[in-house]
Amino acid sequence: MNHTKIYFDESRNTGEIKLKENKLNYNEQRYFILVGYIEDDEITNKYRKFKEKYLNILYPNNESKEIKGSDLLTRANNPLLNEFINDFIHGSNLLITIYDKKFFILTNFLVWLLGIPFKDLYPNDFMKFNEFLIKIDEVFLGIFINTINYKTKENIKKFIEYVISYDYKECITCELEIHIRDEFVGLVKAFYDQGEGYIEMLKDDIVAESIRIDKKSRNNIVNLTALGETILLYKLNNGSSNSSFKIYHDNIETVQKYMDYYFKKADIDLEFIDSKNNLSIQLADNVASIMGKFINNILPIQSDNSIKTALSKDKEWTRSNLSKIFNTVEKKNIKMVIHLIEQAFLNTYCNTTINELYKFKSELLINLDRRFYNEMYNHKTLVETDKLFKL
Numbered sequence: 001m002n003h004t005k006i007y008f009d010e011s012r013n014t015g016e017i018k019l020k021e022n023k024l025n026y027n028e029q030r031y032f033i034l035v036g037y038i039e040d041d042e043i044t045n046k047y048r049k050f051k052e053k054y055l056n057i058l059y060p061n062n063e064s065k066e067i068k069g070s071d072l073l074t075r076a077n078n079p080l081l082n083e084f085i086n087d088f089i090h091g092s093n094l095l096i097t098i099y100d101k102k103f104f105i106l107t108n109f110l111v112w113l114l115g116i117p118f119k120d121l122y123p124n125d126f127m128k129f130n131e132f133l134i135k136i137d138e139v140f141l142g143i144f145i146n147t148i149n150y151k152t153k154e155n156i157k158k159f160i161e162y163v164i165s166y167d168y169k170e171c172i173t174c175e176l177e178i179h180i181r182d183e184f185v186g187l188v189k190a191f192y193d194q195g196e197g198y199i200e201m202l203k204d205d206i207v208a209e210s211i212r213i214d215k216k217s218r219n220n221i222v223n224l225t226a227l228g229e230t231i232l233l234y235k236l237n238n239g240s241s242n243s244s245f246k247i248y249h250d251n252i253e254t255v256q257k258y259m260d261y262y263f264k265k266a267d268i269d270l271e272f273i274d275s276k277n278n279l280s281i282q283l284a285d286n287v288a289s290i291m292g293k294f295i296n297n298i299l300p301i302q303s304d305n306s307i308k309t310a311l312s313k314d315k316e317w318t319r320s321n322l323s324k325i326f327n328t329v330e331k332k333n334i335k336m337v338i339h340l341i342e343q344a345f346l347n348t349y350c351n352t353t354i355n356e357l358y359k360f361k362s363e364l365l366i367n368l369d370r371r372f373y374n375e376m377y378n379h380k381t382l383v384e385t386d387k388l389f390k391l
Contacts, residue, residue: 003269004245005039006095006234007280008227010252011292017145017222023358024138026101031338035249035288036095036224036234039280041092047283049348054080066275066282069289081290086323090328091289096287097230097335098295102141104222104337106133110145112205113163113188113191120381125183127340127375132180134339135302156202160192174233223255224262226337231268233387242267250275250285256284257333294322299338300346304357307364310345311355319349340375344368 011033017024024030051067056079058064058071072081110129111119119126147159163204168181191198231247234240244270256272263270275281297318298310309315326334327350336343344367352361 004240005248005280006245007037007039007248007278007284008230009250009275009281009285009288010034010223010226011288017105024102024105024141029292029296030101031292031299032099032101032104032222032226033288033292033295034097034099034223034230035284035291036230036289037280037284038093038095040093043088044279044283046087048279050084051282057385061149064187067286069286070293072286072290073293074230081321084286085290085324087281089290089325092330092333094287094329095230095234095335096291096329097226097233099222099226099229100300100338100342101222102138103130103134103339104225105145106130109133109141109377112148112202113160115190115201116382123376127372128180129184131339131341132171132177132184133168134256135170137170138165151203153199153203156160156199160188160199160202164189191244221255221258223252224259227259229337233333237332242269245269246271248273248278248281250281273320290321290389294318294325298322298349299342300347301342304361307345307360308357310349311357312358322346323350340368340371343371347371356385 009157011029017026055064055067058067058077071077072084100333107130110126110133114126114129143159143162164185170184172178172181227247227249234245249270249272251272251274252259259270273281290355298315301307301310310319326346336346341364344364347367347370348354348360348364352360352363354363
């Protein structure tokens with residue numbers, strides 16, 4: 001049986017998410033980009049010729065065997081970037097997942113705190129809390145990470161009391177958000193008032209499971225979840241079974257061991273390989289690097305000021321290239337695991353030429369409404385997702 005071969009690589013912002021100097025440690029690379037290239041001989045051969053043409057031009061003084069996407073992003077190499085985007089970032093042979101690391105931690109926090117049944121039964125409320133809390137100070141999420149890394153009953157109780165007493169002032173920009181805060185805090189307090197049973201549940205919850213790799217506890221690594229989401233996207237789009245495709249992924253050391261741990265029971269053929277010996281991985285790497293640069297250049301979007309910055313002349317180059325990519329890659333192959341306002345922002349940013357703030361926000365609100373109903377329509381419970389993943 002012939003397997004469809006899908007080659008994955010990500011922008012270079014991998015690793016465990018944790019608190020460092022009162023900030024989550026993703027620095028300027030908050031948005032993780034995973035790219036899957038569905039192998040096509042014609043495209044691969046075209047990339048081989050591109051590489052042969054430009055490798056020595058890009059690296060005249062060394063023996064580099066790979067073109068790095070970051071090297072296509074310099075002003076001097078803009079013609080090469082345009083050629084690469086036109087020739088390789090389009091059509092149905094790419095799977096692109098944009099994953100906000102803060103959103104990832106926040107979702108884990110809410111699932112741990114409120115439970116998977118709440119997420120499955122009340123997706124509207126779950127999404128509402130997620131949108132509200134995306135503005136939370138990173139120290140808050142750092143305390144959550146420390147709590148699940150050291151899940152004693154005492155630590156859990158202290159953290160729940162902290163959640164209930166926290167003022168959430170950085171999340172509140174209007175009166176409606178005061179009501180959302182009160183609703184969220186009231187719900188957490190209602191769970192906490194149930195007593196020891198709730199604390200025991202949080203202590204045993206596998207959402208916050210930590211595993212030991214290389215003698216260290218590991219959790220909160222977005223690579224695993226992003227790959228799982230992208231595989232599900234491919235299966236939903238194509239009606240594919242696990243036996244019909246094989247996944248190749250660039251070597252990523254510790255993260256690779258973490259992913260091996262979780263995929264060992266899944267009936268998915270996953271192999272890690274060295275990018276130096278594989279053109280298809282190199283192509284996926286180039287696309288991921290380019291997308292990572294553009295996305296991290298304009299996100300996050302949390303205020304009028306951040307929208308103004310994205311609409312400024314300084315960002316015209318980013319907007320032009322992102323618009324080209326979003327309008328040539330098949331839309332069903334792009335997965336955005338970011339909060340709804342940012343999804344609506346990207347749709348507006350890449351599909352219009354509006355630069356005036358008021359008009360842009362008006363169009364953004366229309367897109368936000370569409371994104372909300374689209375998310376509700378496509379919502380799947382954990383049972384449904386698990387069943388699809390194993391098919």
